[in-house]
Amino acid sequence: MSQTYALILHGGAGVLADHDYSAEREHMRHLAERAEGRLAAGDHAMDIVCDVIADLEASGLYVAGKGASPNRAGRYELDAAIMHGPSRKAGSIAALTGFISPIGVARAVMQDTPHVMLAGHGACEFAALKEFQRVDSVNDYYTPAAAPDDREIPTGTVGCVALDTHGELVAGTSTGGTLNKMEGRVGDCPIIGAGTWADDQVAVSCTGQGEFFLRTATARDLAARMAYGGMALDEATDAALGAVGGLGGEGGIIAVDRAGNVAHPFNSPGMKRAVVQAGKPVIVAVN
Template sequence: MTSNPFSLVLHGGAGVLADRSYQKEIDHMRALAGEAKEMLGDGMAALDVVERVVYALETSGLYVAGKGSSPNTDNRYELDAAIMDGATRNAGAVAAMEGFVSPIQAARKVMETTPHVMLAGWGANKLAREAGLEAVDDPKSYYKPAAVPDNRAIATGTVGCVARDRDGRLAAATSTGGTLKKTPGRVGDCPLIGAGTWADQEIALSCTGQGEYFIRSLAAGTAAARVRYLHESPDEACRWALKDVKRLGGDGGIIAVGRDGRVAYPYNSEGMKCAVLHADGRITAGVQDQT
């Protein structure tokens, strides 16, 4: 164990375009990692920290999640999110949710106020409304798409955060506006526990990329199983899971933190936006490998 018992990774999505600068996103992620360092240093639980970080990513408008989401082919904004507490394996998720500022807050409400793991569509909307979560009054004026469709077969965008707190507790949270120009009702890997989001007592993970392939490879769950049963490091396990995603024809990235504070953030796409609070207290941020 290093001198600092807590660590964290956050991402702003895999797949970057060579002709675009991401300095604004990098600066934002670096600042969020600094805020998270203070929260974890003050003893805040990992679950609370990952929710707060993802909320900040959602409401920034800089990423394809929350305010920065893009509409589906019916010109409606359907958002997904999931959160998981590694210590208890309690989890909550929303899918194809409409009309609320923060899907990650709704996901936590699912986890803490219902006996379920996921609510979708109008059911998720109803829970959010009854919980008093902030609503989007005018979608056309609120949403400012952070990306436009490009030449990728499946253009994507996601945000996420994983953390280990001072007490060794792990947590993960992921949120997305989904693939660009998606079919109405489409649900990706983000809200599916074990596909795009996972946390247990060994590792916490958040995935980003072409969700259909992460679902078909059970990416997050596979990486977690390799840590648990094969005793691989977080980085080794995530890289194996990404190889399986690639074998199926997809790409993306995974961020993870292990019970000993070791972090991982590999990707097989054209870059991945991320920031890392290392266990030694350093903060790094960028769109390339942070080694």
């Protein structure tokens, strides 16, 4: 078992200049420090990534899970994805309504079905069959988190990528989607290769204006730049985000490679994030 491990979590690209993010900072630090202890103890990245994202969803501090906002039809349609690098196994859900933890349902799709993605009514039926916790009252449960709302496509997402001491890379992402989105809109988050990707070289989670990340298949693009172009992690991450920016999109990427290197660039007005690397202090930042 290796002594090398690394993890990055994000609470979404884009920050408000006049908003106090002390609660988010404290929450991300708590999650990062707890995750670091588990990584050092030899826990598996799959369990840690899913647990971190479930906590981000449940906090109500980010535009995912409890902190999501309704779409134009007044419905809370949530998306999530998880991917295990060594096996390329993946699970995702899109337009899930009425359940507490989208990432948990996505993992169940990966583990308990022959499919990769379930959407809409089918995703809800599956979550009910697996007895995931339901939202008792939409009006009482959701507490839409603060998010930049002066852009054409306001954003909000949570995610986590990790390398564990077993050498396994895992990536996961969860979102309530862009604010005031059309009913049925699905962004990059649950699309394997766009907003979420993991293989035996790198794990990637994206956040930002999903339409642009979809158009560039950003997460897989980053991995391909490393696999076929021989780029280092920093170079590949910057180039992949540059492709998004070249189309006029903004957001951020978190990524970790098999050597424990990390990257977390963004071209948006800030990105909430926390970084864990073996032997280094935890880093928490929003800009």
